Amino acid sequence: MGNYNQIAGQNLERISALSDGIFAVAMTLLVLDLRAPTAELIHDNAGLINALRDIVPQVVVFFMSFITLGIFWIGQQTQLNNLTSSDRDLTWLHLLFLVFVTLTPFSTDLMGAFIQYRLALLVYWGNILLLGAALFLTWRCAMAKNLVKPELSSALEAGIERRIIIAQSLYAFGAALCVINTYCSLGFIVLVQMNYVFAPRIFGLNKI
Amino acid sequence: MGNYNQIAGQNLERISALSDGIFAVAMTLLVLDLRAPTAELIHDNAGLINALRDIVPQVVVFFMSFITLGIFWIGQQTQLNNLTSSDRDLTWLHLLFLVFVTLTPFSTDLMGAFIQYRLALLVYWGNILLLGAALFLTWRCAMAKNLVKPELSSALEAGIERRIIIAQSLYAFGAALCVINTYCSLGFIVLVQMNYVFAPRIFGLNKI
Amino acid sequence: MGNYNQIAGQNLERISALSDGIFAVAMTLLVLDLRAPTAELIHDNAGLINALRDIVPQVVVFFMSFITLGIFWIGQQTQLNNLTSSDRDLTWLHLLFLVFVTLTPFSTDLMGAFIQYRLALLVYWGNILLLGAALFLTWRCAMAKNLVKPELSSALEAGIERRIIIAQSLYAFGAALCVINTYCSLGFIVLVQMNYVFAPRIFGLNKI
Amino acid sequence: MGNYNQIAGQNLERISALSDGIFAVAMTLLVLDLRAPTAELIHDNAGLINALRDIVPQVVVFFMSFITLGIFWIGQQTQLNNLTSSDRDLTWLHLLFLVFVTLTPFSTDLMGAFIQYRLALLVYWGNILLLGAALFLTWRCAMAKNLVKPELSSALEAGIERRIIIAQSLYAFGAALCVINTYCSLGFIVLVQMNYVFAPRIFGLNKI
Numbered sequence: 001m002g003n004y005n006q007i008a009g010q011n012l013e014r015i016s017a018l019s020d021g022i023f024a025v026a027m028t029l030l031v032l033d034l035r036a037p038t039a040e041l042i043h044d045n046a047g048l049i050n051a052l053r054d055i056v057p058q059v060v061v062f063f064m065s066f067i068t069l070g071i072f073w074i075g076q077q078t079q080l081n082n083l084t085s086s087d088r089d090l091t092w093l094h095l096l097f098l099v100f101v102t103l104t105p106f107s108t109d110l111m112g113a114f115i116q117y118r119l120a121l122l123v124y125w126g127n128i129l130l131l132g133a134a135l136f137l138t139w140r141c142a143m144a145k146n147l148v149k150p151e152l153s154s155a156l157e158a159g160i161e162r163r164i165i166i167a168q169s170l171y172a173f174g175a176a177l178c179v180i181n182t183y184c185s186l187g188f189i190v191l192v193q194m195n196y197v198f199a200p201r202i203f204g205l206n207k208i
Numbered sequence: 209m210g211n212y213n214q215i216a217g218q219n220l221e222r223i224s225a226l227s228d229g230i231f232a233v234a235m236t237l238l239v240l241d242l243r244a245p246t247a248e249l250i251h252d253n254a255g256l257i258n259a260l261r262d263i264v265p266q267v268v269v270f271f272m273s274f275i276t277l278g279i280f281w282i283g284q285q286t287q288l289n290n291l292t293s294s295d296r297d298l299t300w301l302h303l304l305f306l307v308f309v310t311l312t313p314f315s316t317d318l319m320g321a322f323i324q325y326r327l328a329l330l331v332y333w334g335n336i337l338l339l340g341a342a343l344f345l346t347w348r349c350a351m352a353k354n355l356v357k358p359e360l361s362s363a364l365e366a367g368i369e370r371r372i373i374i375a376q377s378l379y380a381f382g383a384a385l386c387v388i389n390t391y392c393s394l395g396f397i398v399l400v401q402m403n404y405v406f407a408p409r410i411f412g413l414n415k416i
Numbered sequence: 417m418g419n420y421n422q423i424a425g426q427n428l429e430r431i432s433a434l435s436d437g438i439f440a441v442a443m444t445l446l447v448l449d450l451r452a453p454t455a456e457l458i459h460d461n462a463g464l465i466n467a468l469r470d471i472v473p474q475v476v477v478f479f480m481s482f483i484t485l486g487i488f489w490i491g492q493q494t495q496l497n498n499l500t501s502s503d504r505d506l507t508w509l510h511l512l513f514l515v516f517v518t519l520t521p522f523s524t525d526l527m528g529a530f531i532q533y534r535l536a537l538l539v540y541w542g543n544i545l546l547l548g549a550a551l552f553l554t555w556r557c558a559m560a561k562n563l564v565k566p567e568l569s570s571a572l573e574a575g576i577e578r579r580i581i582i583a584q585s586l587y588a589f590g591a592a593l594c595v596i597n598t599y600c601s602l603g604f605i606v607l608v609q610m611n612y613v614f615a616p617r618i619f620g621l622n623k624i
Numbered sequence: 625m626g627n628y629n630q631i632a633g634q635n636l637e638r639i640s641a642l643s644d645g646i647f648a649v650a651m652t653l654l655v656l657d658l659r660a661p662t663a664e665l666i667h668d669n670a671g672l673i674n675a676l677r678d679i680v681p682q683v684v685v686f687f688m689s690f691i692t693l694g695i696f697w698i699g700q701q702t703q704l705n706n707l708t709s710s711d712r713d714l715t716w717l718h719l720l721f722l723v724f725v726t727l728t729p730f731s732t733d734l735m736g737a738f739i740q741y742r743l744a745l746l747v748y749w750g751n752i753l754l755l756g757a758a759l760f761l762t763w764r765c766a767m768a769k770n771l772v773k774p775e776l777s778s779a780l781e782a783g784i785e786r787r788i789i790i791a792q793s794l795y796a797f798g799a800a801l802c803v804i805n806t807y808c809s810l811g812f813i814v815l816v817q818m819n820y821v822f823a824p825r826i827f828g829l830n831k832i
Contacts, residue, residue, distance in 0.1 A: 007364060008286045014224060016638060018281065021232025024437070024645025028653060028726045029236060036734040048743050063723070070719045073642065074712070078632045088282070092405055095278045099271070102236045110244040119256050156631065197716055215572065216494045222432060226489065229440025229648070237444060296490070300613055303486045307479070310444045318452040327464050423780060424702045430640060434697065437648025445652060504698070508821055511694045515687070518652045526660040535672050 009091030016080055022098050023073045029105040030065050033058055033112055058112035064186070065108040067193045069101065071167075072131050079139055079160065083147050090141050097134035103127055121182045125175035125189075132168040136161065167196065217299030224288050230306050231281045237313040238273050241266055241320055266320035272394070273316040275401045277309065279375075280339050287347055287368065291355050298349050305342035311335055329390045333383035333397075340376040344369065375404065425507030432496055438514050439489045445521040446481050449528055450474055474528035480602070481524040483609045485517065487583075488547050495555055495576065499563050506557050513550035519543055537598045541591035541605075548584040552577065583612065633715030640704050646722050647697045653729040654689050657682055657736055682736035688810070689732040691817045693725065695791075696755050703763055703784065707771050714765050721758035727751055745806045749799035749813075756792040760785065791820065 009015075037051035076097065086094075107127040114120035139160055142148050148157060174188035217223075245259035284305065294302075315335040322328035347368055350356050356365060382396035425431075453467035492513065502510075523543040530536035555576055558564050564573060590604035633639075661675035700721065710718075731751040738744035763784055766772050772781060798812035 007290065007360075009282050011285055011289050014228060014285045014289075017225065017228040017641065018232055020638060020641040021229050021437070021440070021645050022236055024642055025233050025236040025441075025649050027722070028646055028649040028729075029240075031726045031730050032653075034727075034730045036730070036737045039737045042738065042741075045741055045743050048738060048741055052743070052747075066719075066723050066726070070716070073719075074633050074715060077635055077638045081635050081638075082631065091282060092278070095274075098235070099274050102239045102274070103242075105236075106239050106242045106244070113244045113247045114250065114256060117250075117253055117256055119253050119260070123260075152631075215498065215568075217490050219493055219497050222436060222493045222497075225433065225436040226440055229437050229645070230444055232645070233441050233444040233649075237448075299490060300486070303482075303489075306443070307482050310447045310482070311450075313444075314447050314450045314452070321452045321455045322458065322464060325458075325461055325464055327461050327468070331468075423706065423776075425698050427701055427705050430644060430701045430705075433641065433644040434648055437645050438652055441649050441652040445656075507698060508694070511690075511697075514651070515690050518655045518690070519658075521652075522655050522658045522660070529660045529663045530666065530672060533666075533669055533672055535669050535676070539676075 009088040010085055012080060012083060012086050015086055015091060015094050016077070019073075019076060019080075019094065019098060019101075022101055023069060026101050026104055027066055027069050030062050030069075030108055032105070033109045034062060057115045060186075061108055061112040061115070064190055064193065065104055065111075067197060068128060068131075069104060071193065071196050072097075072101070072135065075135055075164070076138075079135070079142065082149050082152050083142055084149055085147060087145065087147070090138065090145065090147060093134065093138045093141050097131065097138060100127060100130045100134055104131075115186075116182055118178045118182060121178050121185050122175065125171060125185075128171050128189075129168060132164050132171070136164045139164075167192070217296040218293055220288060220291055220294050223294055223299060223302050224285070227281075227284060227288075227302065227306060227309075230309055231277060234309050234312055235274055235277050238270050238277075238316055240313070241317045242270060265323045268394075269316055269320040269323070272398055272401065273312055273319075275405060276336060276339075277312060279401065279404050280305075280309070280343065283343055283372070284346075287343070287350065290357050290360050291350055292357055293355060295353065295355070298346060298353065298355060301342065301346045301349050305339065305346060308335060308338045308342055312339075323394075324390055326386045326390060329386050329393050330383065333379060333393075336379050336397075337376060340372050340379070344372045347372075375400070425504040426501055428496060428499055428502050431502055431507060431510050432493070435489075435492060435496075435510065435514060435517075438517055439485060442517050442520055443482055443485050446478050446485075446524055448521070449525045450478060473531045476602075477524055477528040477531070480606055480609065481520055481527075483613060484544060484547075485520060487609065487612050488513075488517070488551065491551055491580070492554075495551070495558065498565050498568050499558055500565055501563060503561065503563070506554060506561065506563060509550065509554045509557050513547065513554060516543060516546045516550055520547075531602075532598055534594045534598060537594050537601050538591065541587060541601075544587050544605075545584060548580050548587070552580045555580075583608070633712040634709055636704055636707055636710050639710055639715060639718050640701070643697075643700060643704075643718065643722060643725075646725055647693060650725050650728050651690055651693050654686050654693075654732055656729070657733045658686060681739045684810075685732055685736040685739070688814055688817065689728055689735075691821060692752060692755075693728060695817065695820050696721075696725070696759065699759055699788070700762075703759070703766065706773050706776050707766055708773055709771060711769065711771070714762060714769065714771060717758065717762045717765050721755065721762060724751060724754045724758055728755075739810075740806055742802045742806060745802050745809050746799065749795060749809075752795050752813075753792060756788050756795070760788045763788075791816070 034055060037048070037054075042048050042051055076094070104127060107124045110120045111124045143157060170192045171189060174185050174192060176185075177188050178185040242263060245256065245262075250256050250259055284302070312335060315332045318328045319332045351365060378400045379397060382393050382400060384393075385396050386393040450471060453464065453470075458464050458467055492510070520543060523540045526536045527540045559573060586608045587605060590601050590608060593600040593604055658679060661672065661678075666672050666675055700718070728751060731748045734744045735748045767781060794816045795813060798809050798816060801808040801812050
């Protein structure tokens, strides 16, 4: 019997290549929200300074989103590097993850334009939540289907999962801080991201 | 004799890389139609909620197009994974397929902006039809030229072809539903796509 | 002595990957000139038909540019597939080629907007000429530096060069036809491209 | 103990692929600032000539930025080609480098629109400086962690570092020339870039 689904979506390299491409485009599109001010409105250096000062929130959100995508890119490639192969279901879960990657420039744009609105923050956090949830599902699926490399210890397998849950709990707490105001939320989310990027790691959470 | 055409376009990896790149850009460009509302027109959270509600059709069409591209990306990579090499003609057929991939953001944009017009739906369906037709031709060409891996059973070879024909018949039926209205068409097309993405598969068509 | 230039730019795979990426983005950006009409100006199916009819020249130019990029992509990959390695100078020549690839969406945009102006046609042809000239230089450089695979016959080596010269002569003749009008030029250029894409090849030029 | 950080970010190929993707998108986005003039404002060939003459500064800045990105792309790939593997910290440093790559279309856009303003030039130079600093850090990090291929001579290792410092000193001198005017700065920066692209190299600096 010719069952297409048995041979579809097995190639890990193609998933990696598509993912790298989508991350590359999404990361670069983030910058499209940083438009140079309109030349007609600027008459001197001081005018240009003011115009650039006006886009400082967008620049901050741009860096935050780039780091977000960087964290999830490393997370996904760590998973893919530790698989033996893929199948059609796992490929679709990675595509689910990637659709949320492509949404990041939109939620970043929204966040930069409406930085003082809770709704913009919740959309942005929702995007991070969905990225984390999709990455959790890809890993669960890979483990359930025995697609993970046998040499990976079960402690490490569990570590990947736990890491996602803790990170998402911190992001959720950060989002909840918007009951105070959105700047508190943003500040906390940036702190969490710094923890995942830099040593000597605050909270010691990266040891997990 | 120095015949350029004998050595042109043989490299499967380059076709895969170009395809992954084009799919990655097209998938990410889809989101460009989702623009954040203009900041000057929004004065409170309620205004932002209304503005976001206005782009719900675009979001639906965005997800539909992402799934469409995902289905065709898996379809193409399944073909490419099962070839031994390419030649100049097959490469041009894959480029034909890719030109319709690059048109998807345009027809998606049109569909999102004119969701109640039959013409927009027909353009969108025409795009899907051309993607399917091109993928059918690439496979026919690969089989005719004996570029398919010998270990692939002829049942599977035929399965790939049949799968495209059935999917396209369903899409055509969905497009025809626009004699009722375009929302019927869209709903049916989404159902067909769900069948190709999710288990436990409606209609049992994925068994083919 | 630590001479950076001895170790810089040797990696053929990276040149291929950057090239595939740039071609993928350029090919997909072509479609950005095809904007869906503004929703506010369209009130019925007939209005939409008219609006779509207005962008027919852009669609034609879009397909022409996609084919142009396809021809040059195959031309470049055929060269890269037949090299043993690269060096810093050859890498810079490939970057020169790639800069003209990135200019293609601009000259296409110009051509689509000013299809009746000779200047737009000359800019477009200039772009094709520079693409051809750069590809000629990369091949000359690769041959002069003995970077071509030894198993490639010298007849084939000369064939690659001759092919570029003949194609460029035809394009130049086509551009010269703009003394009659720009539609003659475009028509002839499209014919030349068809010759390079389809069998059974008009003029028999593809045998060279 | 399942320590995620031990297995994260080790894959050099994925860093290369993401980098090639980001460079490809950034290089191609540069051209987006070159918009075809608005059709409604142009009535004859002379009008089109004038409109194209108006974007000459943008075209110059476009080429300059493409060369800048080319220089840094070669610089990064030379590093990556000479590593045995990566780790999480080095991967984050490469992401830091890449964030400045994605900023290049923005600073180019700013430079093209405000070519006579010192601030625009300083932002542009700041971008180059940050690219150089990040590339310096990636190399330092790779050497400190013994990730460099053992066959690379220590003279070459030092050469890569020295090269970055000299280039950055020249760029800084160029930027300082803006106390005269911005065209002096731009002219000097273009000269420095030519030195890095072409033989027979002015200043003899490329021998280092």
